[in-house]
Amino acid sequence: MVEQERRRAARCVAVSAAALLVAVLLASWTGLVHANNPSRDRFPVWGVDVSRYQGSIDWPVLAGQGVEFAFIKATEGSSHTDPAFATNLAGASAAGLRTGAYHFFSFESPGDSQADNVIATVPVQPGQLPVAVDVEFYGDFWTSPPPVADARRELAVLLGRLDAHYPAGAIVYTTGEVYNRYLAGAFPGVEVWIRDVWREPALAxxxxWTFWQFSDRYRLDGYRGEEQFIDLNVYAGSRTDWEAYRR
Structure with a gap:
C-alpha cells in the first residue's frame, strides 16, 4: 500500500509539472508572460523591429512607451522590397527614433545583387544605424542548410558592399543555431544582433553581441496590422555608449 501511494503521488507530481509547463508555454506564446525581462537599469536603451506586418504604426505612441530605436524591414533577396519601408522610415524618424534598415538574406541569390537591392532602397541618412542583414533559415533550408562555404562567400560580398556604402556599415541579425553554423569564428569585426527569446544570449x-532581440511576442500600443505582436530589442551598452554608437 505504501509503495502504491508513493507511485500515485509521483504520478500526480508529474502531471502537475507537465500542466504547469504547458500553461507557461501557452502564456508565453500568447504574449501574456515573457521568459525574458531585461532590466532597464542594465539595458537602458530599448527598440523595436518592424515590417509591413505591423500595419499602420503611430510612431509617437510607440516612442512614448520607451522605444528609442527601430530597425525597419527594407528588402529581401535580390528584388523584394517591403511596401511599408519608406512610410515607416519617415514616421519613425519624425518621431525622434534612431532608425536603421534590415535586409532579409537569401541563400539563393548572389551577394552582389542583394547589395544592389539594398542600396537602391535604403537611403544614406545622418545618424542612421547600421544596415542589419537578417540571416536565418527559411523554407527547406530548415532541414537542408546551405553549405557553409557558399553562404559565407555571398554574405561576405553583401556585407562588404554595405560597409563601403553606408557610413554606419552593416551588422548581422541571426539566431543561435545559424550563428553557430555560419558566423562563429568567422567575420571578425562584424557586430551581431542576436535573437534569443528564452534567456540572455552568450555566443558560442x-x-x-551589440543588440539582443529578447521577445518576438510583445504587445505595445500604436500599431494595427496582420501581426498582433511586435519584436523588442535592447542595446548592449550604456546610454553614454548609445549616444556615441556609430555616429
Whole structure:
C-alpha cells in the first residue's frame, strides 16, 4: 500500500509539472508572460523591429512607451522590397527614433545583387544605424542548410558592399543555431544582433553581441496590422555608449 501511494503521488507530481509547463508555454506564446525581462537599469536603451506586418504604426505612441530605436524591414533577396519601408522610415524618424534598415538574406541569390537591392532602397541618412542583414533559415533550408562555404562567400560580398556604402556599415541579425553554423569564428569585426527569446544570449565563440532581440511576442500600443505582436530589442551598452554608437 505504501509503495502504491508513493507511485500515485509521483504520478500526480508529474502531471502537475507537465500542466504547469504547458500553461507557461501557452502564456508565453500568447504574449501574456515573457521568459525574458531585461532590466532597464542594465539595458537602458530599448527598440523595436518592424515590417509591413505591423500595419499602420503611430510612431509617437510607440516612442512614448520607451522605444528609442527601430530597425525597419527594407528588402529581401535580390528584388523584394517591403511596401511599408519608406512610410515607416519617415514616421519613425519624425518621431525622434534612431532608425536603421534590415535586409532579409537569401541563400539563393548572389551577394552582389542583394547589395544592389539594398542600396537602391535604403537611403544614406545622418545618424542612421547600421544596415542589419537578417540571416536565418527559411523554407527547406530548415532541414537542408546551405553549405557553409557558399553562404559565407555571398554574405561576405553583401556585407562588404554595405560597409563601403553606408557610413554606419552593416551588422548581422541571426539566431543561435545559424550563428553557430555560419558566423562563429568567422567575420571578425562584424557586430551581431542576436535573437534569443528564452534567456540572455552568450555566443558560442565568446563574441560580444551589440543588440539582443529578447521577445518576438510583445504587445505595445500604436500599431494595427496582420501581426498582433511586435519584436523588442535592447542595446548592449550604456546610454553614454548609445549616444556615441556609430555616429
Amino acid at each position: 565563440d565568446g563574441r560580444a
